[in-house]
Amino acid sequence: MDGVQIDPERAQGLRTLAVRCGGVTGTISLADGGVFFTPDPIRGGGLFGWFTSLLRPVRPQFIPAGQLLGARLESPCAFSVWYAPEYTARMGCVTKRLYHARHTPRYEVSDPHAAAELVAAIRRSASWWGRDKPPHVAAIVNPKAGRGGAVRLLRNQLLPLLRDVAGLRVTEHPTQAPGHASMLVRELALNVPGGGGATVDGVDLIMFVGGDGTLHEGLQGLFQRPDWAAAREVPLVAVPCGSGNGVAASCGLWDLTTAAVAVCRGRVAPVDVASVLQPPNSRYYCLLSVVYGAMANLDIGTNHLRWMGELRFHLGGLREIMRGRCYSCRVFVLPPSEAAPASASAAAGGGALRPAPAEVALEGPDGAAQRRAGSAAGGPRAGDDDVLVSGMREPLLREGAAASSGESAAADAAGGARGDGGGNDHDAEGSLLSQYPPGPPLPLLSQLPRLPARLPDSPSALPRGWQQLADSFAIFGAYNTQYLALGARANPGGLMGDGAWEVWQLEAQSRRAGAGLRLRCLKVLLGVEDGSFARTPGVMHVTKARALLFEQRDSSTWTVLDGEAVEERPLYLEVHPGLCRLLVAPGFREEPL
Numbered sequence: 056m057d058g059v060q061i062d063p064e065r066a067q068g069l070r071t072l073a074v075r076c077g078g079v080t081g082t083i084s085l086a087d088g089g090v091f092f093t094p095d096p097i098r099g100g101g102l103f104g105w106f107t108s109l110l111r112p113v114r115p116q117f118i119p120a121g122q123l124l125g126a127r128l129e130s131p132c133a134f135s136v137w138y139a140p141e142y143t144a145r146m147g148c149v150t151k152r153l154y155h156a157r158h159t160p161r162y163e164v165s166d167p168h169a170a171a172e173l174v175a176a177i178r179r180s181a182s183w184w185g186r187d188k189p190p191h192v193a194a195i196v197n198p199k200a201g202r203g204g205a206v207r208l209l210r211n212q213l214l215p216l217l218r219d220v221a222g223l224r225v226t227e228h229p230t231q232a233p234g235h236a237s238m239l240v241r242e243l244a245l246n247v248p249g250g251g252g253a254t255v256d257g258v259d260l261i262m263f264v265g266g267d268g269t270l271h272e273g274l275q276g277l278f279q280r281p282d283w284a285a286a287r288e289v290p291l292v293a294v295p296c297g298s299g300n301g302v303a304a305s306c307g308l309w310d311l312t313t314a315a316v317a318v319c320r321g322r323v324a325p326v327d328v329a330s331v332l333q334p335p336n337s338r339y340y341c342l343l344s345v346v347y348g349a350m351a352n353l354d355i356g357t358n359h360l361r362w363m364g365e366l367r368f369h370l371g372g373l374r375e376i377m378r379g380r381c382y383s384c385r386v387f388v389l390p391p392s393e394a395a396p397a398s399a400s401a402a403a404g405g406g407a408l409r410p411a412p413a414e415v416a417l418e419g420p421d422g423a424a425q426r427r428a429g430s431a432a433g434g435p436r437a438g439d440d441d442v443l444v445s446g447m448r449e450p451l452l453r454e455g456a457a458a459s460s461g462e463s464a465a466a467d468a469a470g471g472a473r474g475d476g477g478g479n480d481h482d483a484e485g486s487l488l489s490q491y492p493p494g495p496p497l498p499l500l501s502q503l504p505r506l507p508a509r510l511p512d513s514p515s516a517l518p519r520g521w522q523q524l525a526d527s528f529a530i531f532g533a534y535n536t537q538y539l540a541l542g543a544r545a546n547p548g549g550l551m552g553d554g555a556w557e558v559w560q561l562e563a564q565s566r567r568a569g570a571g572l573r574l575r576c577l578k579v580l581l582g583v584e585d586g587s588f589a590r591t592p593g594v595m596h597v598t599k600a601r602a603l604l605f606e607q608r609d610s611s612t613w614t615v616l617d618g619e620a621v622e623e624r625p626l627y628l629e630v631h632p633g634l635c636r637l638l639v640a641p642g643f644r645e646e647p648l
């Protein structure tokens with residue numbers, strides 16, 4: 056019930072209460088195992104007592120701690136307990152794990168303070184990530200995402216669970232125009248050391264209620280903050296209210312209730328973020344994809360069909376197969392095996408390749424609730440020299456290095472050797488890393504002396520280890536996460552925190568596709584929902600990359616970063632392993648192919 060104030064300080068005291076439910080008296084208690092309701096024994100034993108107990112309208116009830124969401128005050132003297140059992144549902148040809156929100160009947164008590172205290176104690180044990188005070192969630196909501204219902208969905212489906220049941224502190228931040236989500240994230244007071252807030256009111260979690268574009272804009276804002284090195288610790292969550300929702304799908308957040316349960320559980324996983332530089336001085340941050348040609352056309356080319364929801368992508372795919380076009384471009388990749396020695400040499404410049412960090416649970420200020428899974432698979436170890444940030448091992452910039460964080464010693468040396476004093480303008484030779492906005496270090500791109508406006512014709516002009524791919528594709532996409540949309544597992548088997556992106560290609564020799572190529576495209580379209588196209592030999596090729604150079608050479612299509620089209624100029628992409636944290640569904644695991 057709105058308007059009932061609960062003092063979190065008093066939430067720890069009371070754990071057992073005499074209640075009345077459906078005309079039956081009993082006891083409700085909160086224990087480590089969960090919440091129990093035990094009806095009082097019936098007076099008079101024997102056969103009569105046994106028979107009467109069968110007819111009782113209210114039976115004993117037990118809600119396991121793993122399912123608890125919280126409790127809602129229905130009136131000052133009545134409350135219900137909420138829980139979320141898991142179930143599986145078949146959606147198309149994929150079976151998904153989801154959560155229902157369920158609640159008990161009303162429990163009535165005579166003392167409103169006792170009711171409020173027990174409600175707060177249940178909420179605290181279920182959904183406050185082991186903290187004494189409720190976490191603060193900032194909800195950035197895009198009213199134009201998807202079919203335009205994000206604000207309504209936030210208020211009708213998410214807030215009743217997050218605020219009224221879990222007792223979380225949720226502040227609403229509606230976007231007012233394209234790009235506004237970046238500004239909102241730049242200005243949030245975050246609850247991290249030096250986070251422009253670091254107060255009890257600071258934001259603990261940023262929730263993007265929209266599509267992938269809203270999260271993408273928020274990511275730009277996060278890394279435009281001067282305190283990005285601390286701000287990146289704040290977990291991000293993608294709530295599926297757009298038309299694609301690839302990030303939400305890749306985190307197992309298939310619907311709104313599952314996303315709300317995930318917020319209450321607070322389980323996070325590290326995710327790689329790519330810096331994408333575009334001459335002369337643009338820098339973007341991506342965590343989903345770079346697509347070109349057919350994949351871009353079925354996204355940007357179907358914007359006018361936004362009202363159809365996800366169906367527009369399927370129609371766009373069919374149209375591309377019928378068109379049978381190939382698209383030329385220039386692509387170089389740096390595979391992880393080649394990047395390792397390179398990054399070791401660049402470590403002195405501020406960045407190094409690290410194993411994927413382990414998955415963690417959000418923790419209270421005392422760290423007591425922190426659990427680590429998979430530390431044997433490369434998680435941080437006490438005693439490592441690197442700065443440990445919430446399970447991440449990537450070294451942070453040292454104090455005072457921020458002003459040149461986008462540049463490298465190597466690039467500076469190269470610029471200095473040319474006597475250009477750092478290079479202010481983009482010239483024929485290309486731009487210097489120092490011309491780009493500061494941000495996470497770029498040890499791999501810093502080995503390129505310049506970032507020219509046109510990519511070279513062969514890898515011989517690049518440092519050792521770079522490989523050239525074909526230069527004409529029917530389908531081309533570089534992906535970090537497994538899903539590009541709720542129904543498109545375009546990168547099956549990909550891991551979002553493994554330090555590399557997967558580059559998928561369906562190459563073609565000529566500008567027009569033949570029947571064989573069209574058939575391969577059709578196989579991709581038919582098998583993209585569950586990713587089964589990847590099991591058919593000869594349909595697509597995949598290469599892993601720590602860094603990627605890409606240049607569009609066909610003006611009839613788009614280059615698209617995380618669903619947003621960018622100008623027709625080369626891209627210089629470098630993956631930052633485990634740079635951010637994404638909230639994932641409880642029990643979520645990235646499925647192997």
Ligand SMILES: Nc1ncnc2c1ncn2[C@@H]1O[C@H](COP(=O)(O)OP(=O)(O)OP(=O)(O)O)[C@@H](O)[C@H]1O
Binds near residue numbers: 267270298618
């Ligand atoms: N108030 C607003 N008015 C108009 N456009 C907005 C507003 N707020 C955000 N936008 C723009 O809405 C666009 C679409 O948002 P978003 O990408 O989240 O939804 P979507 O395209 O439906 O989903 P997906 O990207 O998952 O396919 C973004 O490019 C964003 O810049």
